[in-house]
Amino acid sequence: MAIPSSSTDSSKKYSLFFVISIIVFTLCTEFFLRSVVVKLERSTPKLIDLVYTSKLKNVVVGDSQMYRAFIAGTNYVNLARRGNPLPAVEIVLKNYLHNKKPEKVIIQASPQLFATPQLKRNTQRYDMYFNINTLPIKPYMFERGITEFLSSIKSIKQILKVYNSKSDEDLKANSEKWLSLSLQEREERTLSRVIHHIPEMNSSESIRFQAVYLRIIEFLLSKGASVCMVTPPVTETYLKYSNRYEQFKTAMSFFDEVSQAYNIKLIKQQHIDIKFPDSVFINQDHLAPIVSKQFSSSVFKACFNE
Amino acid sequence: MLFNSLIFILIFLPLTVCGYWLVNKYSDNNAKLFLIFSSLFFYTWWKVEYLTLIVFSIGANYWISAVLTKKKSKSILVFGIVINLAVLFYFKYINFFIDVVSSLGLINKSTISVALPLAISFITFQQIAFLVDSYHGAIKNISLKSYVLFITFFPQLISGPIVHHAEMMPQFAQKHQLNFKLLAAGITLFVLGLFKKVAIADELSPYVIQVFDSKNILLDVNTIDAWLASTAYTLQLYFDFSGYSDMAVGLGLMFGIFIPLNFDSPLKSSSIIYFWRTWHMTLSRFLKDYLYIPMGGNRKGFVLKLIFIFITMMLGGLWHGAAYTFLLWGMLHGLFLIINHIFRNRVQKYQWDNSILFQNLIRYFAWPLTFVSVIFAFVLFRAETAGAAFDMFKVMLGLNDLVSEDLTIQQTKASIEMSILIPLLIIVVKYCPNSQQILGYQHKNLDVGGSYWQPNQLWLFVMVCLFYYSLYEIMTNGYSEFIYRFF
Numbered sequence: 001m002a003i004p005s006s007s008t009d010s011s012k013k014y015s016l017f018f019v020i021s022i023i024v025f026t027l028c029t030e031f032f033l034r035s036v037v038v039k040l041e042r043s044t045p046k047l048i049d050l051v052y053t054s055k056l057k058n059v060v061v062g063d064s065q066m067y068r069a070f071i072a073g074t075n076y077v078n079l080a081r082r083g084n085p086l087p088a089v090e091i092v093l094k095n096y097l098h099n100k101k102p103e104k105v106i107i108q109a110s111p112q113l114f115a116t117p118q119l120k121r122n123t124q125r126y127d128m129y130f131n132i133n134t135l136p137i138k139p140y141m142f143e144r145g146i147t148e149f150l151s152s153i154k155s156i157k158q159i160l161k162v163y164n165s166k167s168d169e170d171l172k173a174n175s176e177k178w179l180s181l182s183l184q185e186r187e188e189r190t191l192s193r194v195i196h197h198i199p200e201m202n203s204s205e206s207i208r209f210q211a212v213y214l215r216i217i218e219f220l221l222s223k224g225a226s227v228c229m230v231t232p233p234v235t236e237t238y239l240k241y242s243n244r245y246e247q248f249k250t251a252m253s254f255f256d257e258v259s260q261a262y263n264i265k266l267i268k269q270q271h272i273d274i275k276f277p278d279s280v281f282i283n284q285d286h287l288a289p290i291v292s293k294q295f296s297s298s299v300f301k302a303c304f305n306e
Numbered sequence: 307m308l309f310n311s312l313i314f315i316l317i318f319l320p321l322t323v324c325g326y327w328l329v330n331k332y333s334d335n336n337a338k339l340f341l342i343f344s345s346l347f348f349y350t351w352w353k354v355e356y357l358t359l360i361v362f363s364i365g366a367n368y369w370i371s372a373v374l375t376k377k378k379s380k381s382i383l384v385f386g387i388v389i390n391l392a393v394l395f396y397f398k399y400i401n402f403f404i405d406v407v408s409s410l411g412l413i414n415k416s417t418i419s420v421a422l423p424l425a426i427s428f429i430t431f432q433q434i435a436f437l438v439d440s441y442h443g444a445i446k447n448i449s450l451k452s453y454v455l456f457i458t459f460f461p462q463l464i465s466g467p468i469v470h471h472a473e474m475m476p477q478f479a480q481k482h483q484l485n486f487k488l489l490a491a492g493i494t495l496f497v498l499g500l501f502k503k504v505a506i507a508d509e510l511s512p513y514v515i516q517v518f519d520s521k522n523i524l525l526d527v528n529t530i531d532a533w534l535a536s537t538a539y540t541l542q543l544y545f546d547f548s549g550y551s552d553m554a555v556g557l558g559l560m561f562g563i564f565i566p567l568n569f570d571s572p573l574k575s576s577s578i579i580y581f582w583r584t585w586h587m588t589l590s591r592f593l594k595d596y597l598y599i600p601m602g603g604n605r606k607g608f609v610l611k612l613i614f615i616f617i618t619m620m621l622g623g624l625w626h627g628a629a630y631t632f633l634l635w636g637m638l639h640g641l642f643l644i645i646n647h648i649f650r651n652r653v654q655k656y657q658w659d660n661s662i663l664f665q666n667l668i669r670y671f672a673w674p675l676t677f678v679s680v681i682f683a684f685v686l687f688r689a690e691t692a693g694a695a696f697d698m699f700k701v702m703l704g705l706n707d708l709v710s711e712d713l714t715i716q717q718t719k720a721s722i723e724m725s726i727l728i729p730l731l732i733i734v735v736k737y738c739p740n741s742q743q744i745l746g747y748q749h750k751n752l753d754v755g756g757s758y759w760q761p762n763q764l765w766l767f768v769m770v771c772l773f774y775y776s777l778y779e780i781m782t783n784g785y786s787e788f789i790y791r792f793f
Contacts, residue, residue, distance in 0.1 A: 011761040012490075014493075015489045017766055018490075018773075021770045025777065029781075128784075150782050
């Protein structure tokens with residue numbers, strides 16, 4: 001029997017320990033991604049994790065207004081996220097439903113979906129993500145939409161905070177800060193937000209986005225979903241200022257036309273039997289969690305006659 | 307599949323290496339088959355459509371070679387070369403050709419939508435060399451399996467090194483046994499290459515893009531940024547391609563195969579002649595053996611030798627891509643080589659090298675002059691168009707009077723970072739040993755070791771750190787293509 005030389009022996013150990021280091025790295029990274037990165041508040045990894053893990057067949061999609069308005073319900077998956085433009089919404093929806101048959105789907109119908117900042121955001125790189133969605137087992141190490149956000153973790157303190165967080169921080173949001181502002185400050189901020197939200201319906205990019213909206217509706221209907229369009233509530237001041245701009249009406253008429261064309265209900269603020277004083281908002285256009293449960297249940301009732 | 311992708315590093319590579327040695331334990335032949343199928347899988351990961359092309363190309367060349375081995379026929383050789391070049395021409399140069407001909411007014415301007423098949427430039431050269439050597443009777447009894455493996459062996463398939471059958475076939479024909487020393491060295495070389503790519507080359511990339519892809523170089527770029535970016539690109543290209551080549555050589559070692567080296571510290575060179583002996587060495591070797599020497603080499607006098615060098619460099623430039631910039635880059639290097647050869651000729655003739663003044667001049671000025679010349683030429687290699695390259699030259703030489711006042715000082719954070727990083731990297735490329743020197747890689751003796759690297763705990767610790775950092779960079783930044791992947 002050949003006796004291994006010390007050089008062969010050390011090379012063998014070297015190779016073996018290197019392989020072990022790869023396995024350790026892979027396991028630790030996977031654990032870290034699953035226990036910390038996907039828990040980052042309002043993050044893309046959190047959304048992707050939701051897409052991969054949720055089994056719910058009722059879905060809510062849109063931007064942060066929808067996210068906040070539907071934050072507290074439990075019988076649906078809330079795939080809405082801050083600033084999500086329509087192409088991103090489409091990608092998320094298609095990935096979520098690729099192996100599911102949806103039941104009830106609520107899609108946002110707000111004018112700001114066609115505002116210039118939204119049009120510029122396009123897909124938010126979502127077209128590069130969801131690359132492991134077709135795999136039966138999903139190793140998060142290979143999901144770009146999760147690993148890219150490793151760099152957003154800056155300190156051990158942050159890691160421990162995220163790792164130990166039991167409840168969703170967003171559920172603790174309230175109107176306190178908003179109400180502490182003077183009336184004038186609130187008016188100014190609301191006006192500024194309304195201007196930021198002015199829709200642009202005639203640009204080529206907006207026309208493309210409108211086509212995406214129709215495509216989403218058709219996709220959902222083709223999947224056999226019961227679809228409902230919802231305009232999330234905003235403050236009275238927001239409504240007052242937005243009514244001054246013709247573009248908001250034009251955008252809403254687009255949603256009215258879609259609603260009629262596809263025979264889909266369009267639920268607006270006035271259709272919900274809830275009062276919306278400033279005290280139920282965390283700012284000019286985002287509902288506070290305190291009213292979310294009541295709002296979402298009213299919406300589902302109004303949409304699907306539940 | 308890229309060498310710097312997680313799917314390659316964490317799945318394909320471990321499975322292939324383990325699978326190969328496992329199968330090899332029972333059957334050497336089956337292990338080779340396993341390697342062939344793994345390599346074809348690796349190739350088709352990018353685009354399955356081109357599998358037919360590569361399989362057909364391998365089959366046709368093997369058949370032509372078999373015919374040439376039996377019957378030395380020049381017309382069959384020419385036919386084989388023309389077929390190979392025609393495929394390369396169609397996929398790589400057709401649109402450039404249409405562009406040139408239409409600019410002469412001979413045809414209407416149009417483009418053909420054709421995707422460049424992966425590795426076609428490298429495969430074509432290897433197969434032409436094989437045919438030529440078959441014609442010269444240098445090929446004997448090569449099995450189809452060995453030939454397929456010679457072409458498709460995945461470590462060198464995509465971007466070289468351009469391997470020669472004489473150095474690869476005997477290795478593929480041998481029976482291999484798992485050698486842990488080679489495996490450990492292969493892992494080390496792979497990690498070093500990966501680190502060079504993702505931690506150095508990719509870090510330089512954003513700044514290079516920022517400067518070279520400026521909307522208007524004359525208006526947006528100042529002289530300092532132009533020099534910094536050009537130097538950064540030279541370093542980026544070096545670390546990118548030499549990193550890739552290190553990875554390829556390292557991968558070869560994991561299978562017990564010694565792949566030829568492609569770089570030997572070219573940026574330490576004190577002359578352009580020496581630069582071309584150490585930069586993309588396997589391409590230079592191919593151009594020398596199959597173009598320069600058949601043209602006449604140095605057998606037909608000094609003047610013709612210079613002309614042959616110029617033609618070789620021009621075609622070598624064009625090999626990199628169908629664009630005027632590559633052509634001009636090759637021509638500029640051809641010119642540099644001519645100057646270098648004339649200078650060397652004068653030195654020998656007048657025996658200047660005996661003078662102390664001359665020796666001092668060489669000692670202090672040869673390296674900076676070569677380095678600057680290389681940087682200058684790479685502007686052509688990087689620029690989107692020849693016009694953009696000339697704009698960059700203008701800015702570098704301070705001939706641009708359009709640049710706005712506020713751009714006369716380095717003003718971006720990136721410029722400041724680069725002015726620290728680039729000198730450090732220059733020190734590394736000038737004074738540090740290269741990867742093969744660290745490993746003691748001896749391609750000719752088919753051995754490694756006896757140098758800085760030892761398979762001990764310290765080296766293991768360092769390699770694991772570099773590897774972890776590289777993986778972190780890949781996970782957070784995504785993986786970028788190797789520059790030479792497109793050639």
